[in-house]
Amino acid sequence: MHDPRIGDSTGELVDRRGLSDADVEQVVEVMNALRNWHEAAERMSESSRRYMRLNETDMRALRYLIAAHHQKRLVTPGALTDYLGISTASTTKLLDRLEKGGHVRRGPHPSDRRALTVAVTDATRKDARESVGRQHARRFTVAAELTPADRAVVIGFLDALTATEVAEDGEDGATGDR
Structure with missing residues (x-):
């Protein structure tokens, strides 16, 4: 419902009192511009996922790992689990998939022999x-x-x-x- 004159002609949802026709038209243009931006961002995101053959959670994990790399932070599977808000089993499957695809590597933690690190x-x-x-x-x-x-x-x-x-x-x- 970007144009309330069409989708809400009675003004039940959108209060247009005090707005001129020109004001309403400009607000509709703003809403359409936002929709266009959202669609462009979605296309870019989908294109990136398709190019890298990854799903949205995989891409979120990679963005997190790339940011950690730039900040010189070590990431453990547990930290990735917490960031993504998924189960440890899902994280293991995600890391297996990303490692198989050549996107991440797992290695020993430098100060905790029981822990692993994950890097892009x-x-x-x-x-x-x-x-x-x-x-x-x-x-x-x-x-x-x-x-x-x-x-x-x-x-x-x-x-x-x-x-x-x-x-x-x-x-x-x-x-x-x-």
Whole structure:
């Protein structure tokens, strides 16, 4: 329902009082632009997953491992389990799959003989940098070209939009647990 004049012609859901036709039209354009951005981001994400032959959880794991690499942090399977919010059995299957695909390697922990570490391979880190990394760099450039005042408006708008989320239990997304 991007255009309340069509999807909510009676004004039951969307209060348009005080808005001119031009204002409503511009709000609809904002909502359409957001939809277009969301669809573009989804296409990029799907393209990256297809290129790397991975699912969303696999990609989240790799992003986490790449960030840890850049921060020079060791990652254990337990830390990955906690980050992803999945079971240890699922983490083991995920790591088996990623290791078989040449995306990660497991090794001994340098200070705890009972523990393992998990690291992203150089080849996967390079692939991610050349695909997803370049996309993010272009997006950063677009945001950097805004004035500080315009960035503040965009941040405020997106934060307010995020706060409209209602969790399934009816709690406000801004205060509910995620």
